[in-house]
Amino acid sequence: MxxxxxxxxxxxxxxxxxxxxxxxxxxxxxxxxxxxxxxxxxxxxxxxxxxxxxxxxxxxxxxxxxxxxxxxxxxxxxxxxxxxxxxxxxxxxxxxxxxxxxxxQRNQTRSVNQYLTHWIYPYKGKFHPQMIRALLNIIGLKEGETVFEPFSGSGTTALEAQLLGINFIGIDISPLCVIQGKVKTESIYVIDEIKKLKSEILANITPNLFQTNENYYNLLNILSKDERVKNFYMLARLLAVSDNSRRNRDFVNSFIKNVDLMILSIEDYVEIKEKLNLKLGDVKIEIGDSRNVKLPDNSVDGIITSPPYSIALDYVQNDIHSLKDLSYDVLKMRDDFIGVRGNGKNKIELYNDDMKKSYKEIYRVLKTNKYAVIVIGNATYQGQEVKTVELTIKFMEGLGFKLEKNINKIIFGLYNVMKKENILIFKKVK
Ligand SMILES: C[S@@+](CC[C@H](N)C(=O)[O-])C[C@H]1O[C@@H](n2cnc3c(N)ncnc32)[C@H](O)[C@@H]1O
Known part of the structure; x- marks a missing residue:
């Protein structure tokens, strides 16, 4: 159709x-x-x-x-x-x-900053893409250099770096995030295969196909050998899972509508790339733990990231439907997610320890005299403000970073737990 x-x-x-x-x-x-x-x-x-x-x-x-x-x-x-x-x-x-x-202008949604493939999947806590494009420029990254994102989330930095011709390496502990980042940045290379598979998948639609995730994922394995094509259709299903469980939308209708919109968005990307003659950056996104990064010392030219906001958002609970659909053991997963373990005071201590390990890794992999941008805010937990911003600055300075800029930024949503966040620009000085 x-x-x-x-x-x-x-x-x-x-x-x-x-x-x-x-x-x-x-x-x-x-x-x-x-x-x-x-x-x-x-x-x-x-x-x-x-x-x-x-x-x-x-x-x-x-x-x-x-x-x-x-x-x-x-x-x-x-x-x-x-x-x-x-x-x-x-x-x-x-x-x-x-x-x-x-x-x-290439935007299939009503939200001004969800252009090209940014909108694909309703992930909570996305960066504002325009801010990321500016930050990539502000920290002086050039075509062919590499930016690293240790909490790559929905892939906002991945797509913005790619558009500017900057190479991107990203990790996230959540497999759902890794799929999002890949689909947003890799589908343009296989758009013809994606379109071809659409009719085959639609021809196979029976009530039975979507009833269990196994039926669907098995069909994908039979129909395509290309991971990028499979990831596209995997995420299309997860979008329908999310629409169905969060908004009570009809599963099959939602699936078909999302596939069409996703294809249009990817075509938009292909067209604008050609029109503007963009030379895209390479993108590599993998499941990984920010506390133990598999990159050599002094190997990246810049870092832009927003870590989990201590206890402001439970990233596992937020995407529980999709993670279960991908057959992950969500209880076990919580062990490695920063900011969701423990209770009360212990929860904050665990968070701070995990963040210190992650900041050490940021220091280790970044080249000297290059910049790390951390976007983070203080949340209110059990009636008290958790001073994550101050802790971050103090700890980063202790590691050998100099705080070059601290820009206050207001945030929408999450009003009950957080009202503003800070854009912290650090330079690795020793
Ligand atoms: C604030 S979000 C990042 C959002 C991202 N900036 C965006 O634009 O979508 C924080 C991310 O940290 C991830 N995370 C939590 N614990 C992690 C860990 N140990 N290692 C790597 N990523 C982790 C979560 O899955 C979540 O996607």
Whole structure:
């Protein structure tokens, strides 16, 4: 069953704007409009990241017109091209749309930051992708260098690094996270096989097929030998499992709808990659434990991560339906997940010990004079604030890091346990 590809709102907008440029650029194209911020940039922390990003790209600038426009003081074509290709917060540079503006129009969801394949699977606690793109630039990572994510979660950093041509190595203790990261970044290479398999799977749909996970996973093994294709259809099933158990949606309908949307998103990615001539970074994601990382000393050029927020989210409980569907022993799994073991005071002590081990590993694998970004907040547990931010800073400084920046960022959701988080940028100085 082929679904007709409708234009997304973003595509319609961009087409219109390309024909009628005045829709975006009113008045003359004066110098004060060298750089125009994207409309979704609304918070102070975003403006401060936008400024740090420009500094990292060696741009001297002046903020004009109510903070939304910048004048470039040391203009050169090379530099404009750099901002156009890499920048995270700008809609136009010298009147030209940035790559990022064009990328975020490829969005099959209603959520502004869930463009391309970012939306696939409703994982709680995702990074804001735009912030990650900016941080990759701020810490000076270049095409061909490697960023490491010891808690890679839903794969936000993986996809953003890939888009910028930066190589990515990620680990997560959760097999569900590993599948998410892989599907978001690997499906583009096998989109034709994925589309071909769709009709075969749909032809096999009987009530029986979805009743047990074994029936379905066995069928996948028969129909494809390619792990990337199998991962795609595994995650499509898990999305339906999640829709069904969390939102009571009909399983088969949800499965079919998700497969179609996932395919459209991957096609979006393939198209924009070609249109913008993106050279993608290599991505490697595996199951792994941040307390014992299988990477050599001084081997990565940067680290960007957000560890589990002590007790703010129970990552096992959150995804219990999908983990059970993958036949994991969820009780046993809890032993290795940071932040979910123990009770009361003991829970926080275990968390702090585990995080110290993880921070030591971050120090060990990072090259000297390179940066580690840790996004973390203080949660309230049993009526008391747990000082995770302060503990992180103190411990990291003890290891040989210097805190270069500490940016406050508000967060939506989780309001009862956490209201803000901090973007901590450390440099490994010794
Ligand atoms: C805050 S989330 C990361 C979210 C991620 N930044 C994103 O954008 O989706 C923390 C992650 O740490 C993982 N985790 C917990 N214990 C771990 C361990 N011992 N080793 C590696 N990952 C672990 C959890 O599975 C969870 O995905």
């Amino acid at each position: 082929e679904i007709k590809r409708l234009k997304t709102k973003g595509e319609t907008m961009i087409e219109r704007a390309e024909n009628q440029f005045w829709a975006y650029e009113t008045g003359n194209n004066s110098d004060s409009k060298d750089l125009v911020l994207l409309d979704n940039v609304q918070f102070i922390y975003e403006l401060s990241l936008a400024e740090l990003e420009l500094k990292a790209l060696n741009v001297e600038f002046e903020v004009t017109n109510g903070l939304r426009e910048f004048k470039i003081l040391n203009k050169s074509n090379e530099q404009k091209e750099l901002i156009k290709r890499k920048g995270a917060f700008y809609k136009t540079v010298g009147g030209q749309f940035t790559d990022y503006f064009q990328i975020i």
